[in-house]
Amino acid sequence: MSRLPTIATLGSHSALQILKGARDEGLPNLVVAAAGRDALYRRYPFIDQVRSIPRYADFEALEGELSEAGCVMVPHGSFVAYLGEEVNQRMRVGYYGNRGVLRWEADRALQRQWLEQAEIRMPREFKSPDAVDDWPVLIKTDGAAGGSGYFLARTPGALERRLRQLDGLGYTIQHYVVGVTLYVHYFQSLVHDRLEILSMDRRYETNVDGLGRLPHQVQQEIDPQPSYVVVGNSPLVLRESMLEEAYRMGERVVETSKALIGGAGIWGPFCLETIITPDLRFHVIEISCRIVAGTNIFVDGSPYAALFFDEPMSTGRRIAREIKEAHALGRLGELIDEGPGA
Ligand code: AMP
Ligand code: AMP
Numbered sequence: 001m002s003r004l005p006t007i008a009t010l011g012s013h014s015a016l017q018i019l020k021g022a023r024d025e026g027l028p029n030l031v032v033a034a035a036g037r038d039a040l041y042r043r044y045p046f047i048d049q050v051r052s053i054p055r056y057a058d059f060e061a062l063e064g065e066l067s068e069a070g071c072v073m074v075p076h077g078s079f080v081a082y083l084g085e086e087v088n089q090r091m092r093v094g095y096y097g098n099r100g101v102l103r104w105e106a107d108r109a110l111q112r113q114w115l116e117q118a119e120i121r122m123p124r125e126f127k128s129p130d131a132v133d134d135w136p137v138l139i140k141t142d143g144a145a146g147g148s149g150y151f152l153a154r155t156p157g158a159l160e161r162r163l164r165q166l167d168g169l170g171y172t173i174q175h176y177v178v179g180v181t182l183y184v185h186y187f188q189s190l191v192h193d194r195l196e197i198l199s200m201d202r203r204y205e206t207n208v209d210g211l212g213r214l215p216h217q218v219q220q221e222i223d224p225q226p227s228y229v230v231v232g233n234s235p236l237v238l239r240e241s242m243l244e245e246a247y248r249m250g251e252r253v254v255e256t257s258k259a260l261i262g263g264a265g266i267w268g269p270f271c272l273e274t275i276i277t278p279d280l281r282f283h284v285i286e287i288s289c290r291i292v293a294g295t296n297i298f299v300d301g302s303p304y305a306a307l308f309f310d311e312p313m314s315t316g317r318r319i320a321r322e323i324k325e326a327h328a329l330g331r332l333g334e335l336i337d338e339g340p341g342a
Contacts, residue, residue: 005327006030006048007320008071008093010056011037012078014291014316017299019047021316025324030071032062034082056082066093072336074319076291080106081145094336096319097268100261101289108140108172111287118256120249120272120284124175129159134175139163142170147205147228152176177285179277182236183294186250187318188267190334191325195250197243198269198315199302201233201294233294237303242280246272249282267335268322269295269315291315 007022009015011033022029023046030049031041038052053059066073072094079088085102088095104110115122126132136154139162144150153159163171181203187196208226211219238246249272257265271292274282298305301312313321326332 002327003070004028005094005323005332006069006071007074007323008032008066009074009076010059010078010082011041011050012082013076014293014296015041015076016044017296017314017316018074018076018291018319019044019316020299021314021318021320023047024317025320027320027324030066030069032059032066059083060087060091063092072096072323072332074291074316077288077293079290094338096323096335097290097337098261098263098266099337100263101257101266104257104261105287105289114256114260115253115284115287117260118249118252120252121281122284123177123275126173126175129156129163129173132156132159132173136176138174138176139166140172140174141166142172147203147230150228152226174285177275177277177283179275179283182238182274182276182282183233183292184238184246184250184272184274185269185292185295185298185315186271187269187315187322188250188254189322190264190267191322191329191331195247195254196305196308196318197246197250198305198308198313198318199295199298200236200238200304201297202236203230203294204232204234205229206231230293233297235297235302239280242276242282245282249284253287264334268319291319 004027006028008030009018011031015031019029019031028048030051031047032051032053033041034056035052035054038050041047041050053062074096085106088102089099104114112122124134136152137159139151139153141149151162153162183201184197185199187198205228208228211224211226254265266289269291271288272284273286274284276282295315299314305313323335326335
């Protein structure tokens with residue numbers, strides 16, 4: 001059998017979980033970190049190699065070497081944020097996952113097309129401020145990340161004022177769904193041809209998750225603007241009667257992606273970000289097509305992973321397990337997008 005692949009990633013987001021997962025599965029690992037962020041990764045003895053680069057923009061200069069060393073890059077939430085979509089698309093190191101999904105994920109209109117085709121319920125979107133007939137609404141500015149750049153409006157006047165302040169920036173207007181947020185962490189295994197739910201979380205967002213602690217009278221006096229900046233995540237388990245629907249939504253997303261994106265569609269980890277309303281329906285606000293940071297709660301496994309595995313299984317470790325099994329079966333090529341020039 002050829003040499004074992006090295007699990008490599010960028011030093012940020014969920015890198016610790018991914019690298020620990022590689023070690024637990026007996027695979028070599030490597031992290032590339034920008035100057036100043038490498039110190040963190042040298043603290044942990046389970047990391048085999050820490051490569052430091054001056055800035056993330058210097059990443060491409062390392063690609064030849066990583067490729068030679070048999071690395072498989074495992075992307076996470078910082079890959080597009082720090083390297084940009086184009087660098088991801090042209091990366092010459094083996095890339096775990098289908099790069100075709102990047103385009104579908106980055107564009108809100110394409111995401112909606114994909115999810116609606118998969119019969120996933122989404123919040124209504126309004127083509128113009130005049131078309132809004134269901135309040136409150138959330139204005140999402142283009143390129144907003146991590147929940148900053150969102151504004152809530154509950155009257156036509158407030159909406160108009162907000163939009164004027166945007167000064168030409170692109171935006172989307174969505175119905176604001178009042179309910180409980182729940183993020184479902186899926187894993188589509190090509191080796192086992194099955195969809196697994198590995199864990200779930202809810203995000204902790206400032207200041208919206210703090211507003212409920214203010215008495216109503218105080219809220220009225222100060223009229224605070226809610227913001228949705230994520231600061232952390234907490235675990236949650238779902239009512240068991242809703243679990244089957246959570247699986248079905250994930251399966252429809254995978255099935256639809258095969259036709260839309262091509263090949264095996266989406267595989268590996270992905271997340272549906274949902275809001276559950278009092279009628280117990282899921283409304284999906286977004287899909288993340290890779291490991292999400294909420295899985296960091298479950299480095300040591302989760303109540304859902306325990307139903308599939310008799311040992312602690314994080315999403316990071318699950319990725320390493322899949323890569324290891326595919327390698328042993330001579331099927332690694334199916335999981336790795338070799339990218340341009342392959
Ligand atoms: P950081 O590693 O904190 O610099 O974050 C890198 C990217 O991941 C940024 O785009 C963040 O918005 C995103 N991110 C980091 N942590 C989380 C989290 N807990 N939930 C959602 N997104 C996150
Ligand atoms: P996102 O950037 O889509 O992950 O959204 C960030 C946060 O904004 C979510 O975790 C929710 O708290 C909130 N949010 C986004 N879209 C909606 C919506 N249509 N209705 C209610 N809350 C939303």
